[in-house]
Amino acid sequence: MPTRYNIHTHRPPEHSDDILSIHSLYEQFEYMQDGRQYSIGLHPAHLQDHEMHFQTVQQLAGKDEVVAIGECGLDKLVSTSMSKQTAVFIQHIQLANTLGKPLIIHCVQAHEELLQVFRNHPAKVPVIIHGFNKRNSIAEKFLAQGFYLSFGVAILNIVSPATDVLKHIKNDRFFLETDDADVSIDTVYSRASEIRDTPLESLILQLEHNYKEVFNP
Ligand SMILES: [Zn+2]
Numbered sequence: 001m002p003t004r005y006n007i008h009t010h011r012p013p014e015h016s017d018d019i020l021s022i023h024s025l026y027e028q029f030e031y032m033q034d035g036r037q038y039s040i041g042l043h044p045a046h047l048q049d050h051e052m053h054f055q056t057v058q059q060l061a062g063k064d065e066v067v068a069i070g071e072c073g074l075d076k077l078v079s080t081s082m083s084k085q086t087a088v089f090i091q092h093i094q095l096a097n098t099l100g101k102p103l104i105i106h107c108v109q110a111h112e113e114l115l116q117v118f119r120n121h122p123a124k125v126p127v128i129i130h131g132f133n134k135r136n137s138i139a140e141k142f143l144a145q146g147f148y149l150s151f152g153v154a155i156l157n158i159v160s161p162a163t164d165v166l167k168h169i170k171n172d173r174f175f176l177e178t179d180d181a182d183v184s185i186d187t188v189y190s191r192a193s194e195i196r197d198t199p200l201e202s203l204i205l206q207l208e209h210n211y212k213e214v215f216n217p
Pocket of ligand 1: 024180
């Protein structure tokens with residue numbers, strides 16, 4: 001079967017020759033294994049000792065196994081101050097720009113602030129808003145910036161905002177993921193093919209195309 005791409009998971013990736021997963025690490029970076037794909041960065045909810053940990057991210061981010069920077073971003077529901085979150089986020093944008101690797105973004109109730117940061121510190125690399133589950137008007141703001149959206153288990157819920165956005169988004173602007181859910185990426189693909197009324201085979205080929213566009217394998 002052609003490859004399915006899970007662009008964001010925190011679980012040890014599914015063992016399969018035809019599933020390619022990007023394992024997202026925000027700590028314990030030393031567990032990276034050769035020949036796998038990772039995104040590394042400091043999650044806004046985990047910024048204790050961030051100076052030390054960001055140094056580690058910088059040291060490792062140039063490795064071939066690291067295909068993206070993140071997840072990083074802004075989250076209004078965590079206790080870390082927004083000024084600290086913003087400063088660390090900007091460091092990630094700069095690192096991604098330096099390395100030419102895409103950014104995987106975590107954004108919770110902070111889309112205006114996130115867009116403002118990007119206005120002041122433009123990304124020169126592809127930007128993916130992961131775990132998107134907001135209304136269409138917010139999706140449009142991100143898409144207008146050229147960002148990509150990645151959808152996860154929220155689309156298994158028929159009444160979620162993500163389901164509505166996924167129905168209408170252009171073919172070349174999105175990805176699928178499982179994040180920390182204990183769900184196979186194939187379940188997310190099947191559901192996405194139903195929502196978009198697209199044959200599964202076409203969806204698989206489209207997402208392979210999107211992956212190659214953004215992650216430059
Ligand atoms: Zn995540």
